[in-house]
Amino acid sequence: MMYFRSLLVASIFAQHVFCSVTETSIENSGLTDAKPLSISAIHGSRFQLSCDVPAESIYTQWSKNGIRISNNESRLSITPDQSLSFSSISKADEGLYECSFEGEEGSRARQWQFHVEVPARIKEFPTSQSVTFGDSVEFSCEAIGDPLPNISWFRDGKQILNGDGSQVTNASHYRQFKEFTKSDITFLAVKTENITCRASNMIGDTERISSRSFIMSVYPREPDETKALRGYCSLYNGFICKSHLAGVGFVWFNVSDDKASGLLNEEITKGIWETVLVHTKEPCKSAAEKLLCHYAFPHCRILNGNALSLPLCYEDCIAVRQSLCFNEWSLIEEDKKRGVVIGSRGHFRLPQCETLPRVDDVDENGHPKCSHAGLTKIKKDQVTKTCLRGNGRFYLGEANITKQGIPCQSWNSQSPHSHNRPPPVFEEMKDAKNYCRNPGGEEPKPWCYTMDPIVRWQHCDIPYCPDAVPGLSPDIRMLPIDSAMTPAMTLLLSGVGCGALLFLFLVFVVFWRFSKQRRNGYHHPIVEMNQLDIDVDKLTDNVAYHPMGSLVDSRLERLEYPRNDIIYIRDLGQGAFGRVFQAKAPNLAKGEEFSLIAVKMLKEEATEDLRSDFEREACILAEFDHPHIVKLLGVCAIGKPMCLLFEYMACGDLNEYLRSHSPNNYIVYNSNPGLSEIRLSVVDLTRISRQIASGMVYLSERGFVHRDLATRNCLVSDVHIVKIADFGLSQKLYMQPYYKGNDNDAIPVRWMPLESLLYNRYTTESDVWAFGVCLWEIYSFAVQPYYGMTHEEVVRFLQDGNSLQKPQYGPPSVFELMKQCWRIEPTERPTFPELYGTLVQLEREFERCLTLKRDGTTSPAHI
Incomplete structure (x- = not known):
């Protein structure tokens, strides 16, 4: 059913509708000198105004509201073709823009009245609270947006309407020169409910929604x-x-x-x-x-x-x-x-x-109102100031430097790292300032958020107390020797001592007999072998039984390649595992004298975990054989450093490929007829998307979850074939419906759905979400998803029910496919075979549209 729904989306766009969309999605065509053209853009998006200056013009100038625009504005730039480019649209960019130029016909000017639309966002909302049964309760909610949003209320998922015992009023207000919508609701409290305030407005043909929920707990009016x-x-x-x-x-x-x-x-x-x-x-x-x-x-x-x-x-x-x-x-x-x-x-x-009531809440007689389990209390007899006991839960010293010497961020500060953990309920966090702490004993030792914007948090290097053993409970102490040496303990130690002596005696006997056999020759119990003259130390090494068999996964043995045969060409970059360089490998492929390869080399100081991940990626790739998954050609696993030999993809990663072919980077080489302008059409972008979908169909059908699907992890060959790469985070599902990551896993937040962000669950459905974000990257020419937001803001943005807006160069049919990938319920997302089938249909439709355009014009539209 999901497949047919996807095909239905593609079939909605008829020939004349679809072609007109692709024609106007590139530049603001149709500008005239008569009057300003009214245009709009969405807050936070990238945008470009094209002046379409004639080639014979000798002077061009941009202005806003009559004030000249220079080329050193913070978020504005004037491109080589004299277009005005906005890196991130804001409300401050609204106004009247004018492009004036001097030509053979004299001075001319073109004007745009620019308006910025802002998706609905709730600014103020109620928090969870307790009320008494039968009370008339009132809540208020405020939201901003342009157009002004409408606010609605829900009770346990059902909308609250006027006339059902409730009164809802919406009105617009001004505060500090900003317009906003405020909604008040009044109703009787009869039971504990989940109340939701939801704001929405229409941006184009898309409804933008922001919501906040809270619990209204209702208690009896009289004691029961x-x-x-x-x-x-x-x-x-x-x-x-x-x-x-x-x-x-x-x-x-x-x-x-x-x-x-x-x-x-x-x-x-x-x-x-x-x-x-x-x-x-x-x-x-x-x-x-x-x-x-x-x-x-x-x-x-x-x-x-x-x-x-x-x-x-x-x-x-x-x-x-x-x-x-x-x-x-x-x-x-x-x-x-x-x-x-x-x-x-x-x-x-x-x-x-x-x-629930707080620990300090008491009644009129001074009695506590709750059952305190003591999980947040400090055990005063275990407090230390200069050293650690156990995991350092009750370390209250003033160390404020991490193990790498980075100063600690204050726990009360949200800069440079925004955070909401640990919650402010642990007594050890009182007056913690920027000191190293381990609230709740959640980590093996005290830690802190760091002042380095790149390093979010790190453990602190605090010594252990002389009488404490790391990892043991701080309650454990060294027992006095007199109290420990009871008669039972003495008997036990004597038995252990006798057993140790007996074991040493048996080892001596076995060693003596083995030495005697080596001197006298080995006698097989069935066949006499002493007539064979064999010197074991001179036997030829067999790689199948010596280093390879014990150190490397058997799946990699057939791919072993002598590292000394690799011919270095040039460096390509630095990856998470180590260095990557281009090289030639003689006789690597059958029938080829030399193979051009990319070598991924594990750094020498790599930890055992990193080496394990490196080898795991090699084992995963060794099993794959698909035209849209990067091919592992060989490995150098004997000796150090370990190397992986991949087919060389001349155009690099897809992210950089898209950026270099962005419409903002077009360069026309008028002076050199041998060079031509390379542009990617909507057909090209859809073909790229279809190739990635094909590779993901192959992976999903074999039970593999990629977990880091993004344009940066796809490579492009010299003939523009796209292949999926970087399987460092991949996992096979085996019999489980999902893979649960661990605390050391990397977190590509901007490509992850809520179930992965909140619950650490990774499934084929979470890969589908990432594929939707990957589509968004492709049709925006590698703009960073959720541009301008921190990771924490991205999570809150998704929790509010929001999603990425339509990319600048994405046709509506493709954007509809993205939105299907971003459905909150994983089971409602399309499968990769369905996505692949839809993209095949869309690619054919786009090719037909471009063919019709070429038949009618001399300059086909490009994206």
Whole structure:
């Protein structure tokens, strides 16, 4: 079905409609001297005004609102063909632009009235809060945009309309010379709900949406006497939470359970423990266990003769959700959206952290209002100031330099690195300034964000305390020798000593017999071999059994090539693994005296992990044989450094290829008739896209996830064939539906969907999203996706339901294909065979349009 939907998109654009689109997508044609032409562009996009100056003109000048424009403006430049180029459009660029020039017919001028459209964006919105049942509640939401956005409200996904007990008012306002839309909503609070404020406006024929959600928690107006009587206070006498609830005093039990004494909660807790938490790693495992126990068996307090259960504390909940168990919590929430729930959860639900009371909240009698699990508290007996114990969770010293000598960024600062972790709930972060810390013990040792814009964060080099062993709990201490040497310990050590002596004696006997056999000749138990005169030390080395067999994957053995035969030509660049250079390799390919190759050489100081990744890429490529996947021709794995030998792609990577052929870089060589202007048409761009899709069909059908599909990782040959390369992040799915990355994986944020950014999940569907971004790069001639945004802003941009706008040179049918790739639900995205089929159809349609244009004009349109 997805395939036919994709074909339907392509068939919508009839001949006369489609051809007119490609004709006007290149430059602002049709400009006249009579009156200004009204034009518009989208905020943040690249744009170019073409003056179309006659060749005989001797003088050209640009002005805005009557003020001359120079060629050294920050975001403006005048190109060699006298066009006005905007690197990133903003509202400040609106105005009347004029291009004046002197020619044989005298002075002439052309004018444009330029307007900038801004997608809707919510600026101010409510936060999660608690209200009382039956109260009349009011919320406000403000949004900006041009055209002014319209704001709508939703309750648990259903739109709130006037006349259903709610009152919604929208009005435009001015603040600091800026116009914005403000919406107020009033309704009765009857139950806890998820409220969403959504702003939208139309940019061209596309609706731009920004949304923000919050929880409105509704509590009873009067104390529920009957509910309070259903519980009682008692000491915990179970087993599963014994270590976490010891010494906390009374906990609350629900007498309405079918099983008395909290046995139902005990069974549910045990089930979650055994099915979920047993597979969880530290520091999440211990923190989740403790939080679960305080959730299942909350602290109990008597009020007016009634037993009251105290909810979890906000600080503990936030620490687990946003720091200690960030990935695990996110995966549970994502599975819940897809209808996948934990079978053993019973009546337990993930708590809404924002609705919980704080640790410092007390009632009128000074009693706490929540069950504090102590996850954010400092253990004063484990605090250190000059050295580390364990993972340095409670190091409170003043070291503020990383292990590479980079100064630390202040935790309260968002520059040079914007961040939202760690959450400000850990006591060790109080007055932390720019000191190295390990909040929650999340890392192996203290760390900090750095003042180097390139290095986001790094561990600090702090020595361990003399009596502490790295990796062990700070509670472990050296025991006094007298207390350790009990009779049982003495007997144990004696046994170990005797066993060690016996082992050494057996080793001596075996070695002696082996030496005797070597002196007297080896006697096979069946066949006498002493008549063979063989000197083992003089046997010829067999590479199949010596270095290659033990050090290199067997898939690479057939590709081994002698490194001394490689003839260096020139350097090509520096990659993540090391140096890349062009070379010649004699007799590498059958029937060829020399093969022109690109050599990817692993740097000598590479870590074991980097070497493993390097070899993994080679193993992956060794399995591939496809015209649109770069070919691995050989390897040099014996000795160091390890090298990979690839077919040479003369035109380099696709990103640079697109930039060099961008319309902004066209150069007409009038003085040299031997040189010609090279332009890429919409057919050329679609052919490039179709070739990449073909390679991805091959990969997806073999269960491989590329994880870093982008124009920078595609190469172009001298005959303009495009091939997918750089498989350093690739993984095979095998039997799992998705691959989950680890903390050391590289993160190409601008090419990743939300499920990869938030939950570290990589699937063929996430490759489809990246392919959509790759299409956007192709039809924008390698503009950086989300130009002008930081990585954090990109994530928030996607969470708001936004996506990339139509690229400057992208036909509507191709942009529709991109939007299909960027659907939030992975299962709703097209497959690579469907994408390939659609691009084949579009390429044929574009070729037909260009053929018709050539028949009617002498100068076919190019992109």
